[in-house]
Amino acid sequence: AQSVAQPEDQVNVAEGNPLTVKCTYSVSGNPYLFWYVQYPNRGLQFLLKYITGDNLVKGSYGFEAEFNKSQTSFHLKKPSALVSDSALYFCATKDNTDKLIFGTGTRLQVFP
Amino acid sequence: DTAVSQTPKYLVTQMGNDKSIKCEQNLGHDTMYWYKQDSKKFLKIMFSYNNKELIINxxxxxxxxxxxxxxxxxxxxxxxxxxxxxxxxxCASSQAPDSYEQYFGPGTRLTVT
Known part of the structure; x- marks a missing residue:
């Protein structure tokens, strides 16, 4: 079965520092991978996707993600974190019935 | 202009009652979804409809x-x-069942006492 794992419940980073939120996947066939963000008391918002092509995918709000086939990873990154980036981040994949399968989420806390 | 809206935002009710949550999208999408997010923030799909027909249950x-x-x-x-x-x-919506991006509503927090 398709699945994604987010090994960190929380990531803390100082404003201005680079951030990484980790995701690994277990997928049969070509992986379709996504990142969504959930701000407090809001619904999820799509950040970016990897379907095929370049391993470095650029998304909204300055975020990017790196697809690494050998490590089966799809880590979310940003060169310089903002306090406003503090939120819950979900990695996701699609199964062969087009269902989105979400990871358990990682809370990003950016400190001033 | 809210793309995906839900009502009510909060719902507190007692065990045994019957309640409804409504969802509307003004994006012209064909596919809509219901997800449940538990207290640990785990998110799981419940249902999906495409053109008014149930496709995921x-x-x-x-x-x-x-x-x-x-x-x-x-x-x-x-x-x-x-x-x-x-x-x-x-609630969420997408253009089609195989679309890569889904648009989520703000959520309805249901508390059963």
Missing amino acids: ETVPNRFSPKSPDKAHLNLHINSLELGDSAVYF
Whole structure:
């Protein structure tokens, strides 16, 4: 079965520092991978996707993600974190019935 | 202009009651979804409709019954509410079932006492 794992419940980073939120996947066939963000008391918002092509995918709000086939990873990154980036981040994949399968989420806390 | 809206935002009710949550999208999408997010923030799909037809029906108690009167609306009716139904319920939509991006509503926080 398709699945994604987010090994960190929380990531803390100082404003201005680079951030990484980790995701690994277990997928049969070509992986379709996504990142969504959930701000407090809001619904999820799509950040970016990897379907095929370049391993470095650029998304909204300055975020990017790196697809690494050998490590089966799809880590979310940003060169310089903002306090406003503090939120819950979900990695996701699609199964062969087009269902989105979400990871358990990682809370990003950016400190001033 | 809210793309995906849900009502109510908060719902507090007692065990055994029946309640409904409404969802509307003004994006012209064909596909709509209901998700449940539990207290640990774990998010799981419950149902999906495409052009008013049910296409995904996860292992959900039959106390939960979705209804799609038209493409722009997907409502969720819950009978005989239980404590374990307490969660945040999110509606979402996408252009098609195989679209890569889904648009989520703000959520309905259901508390069953």
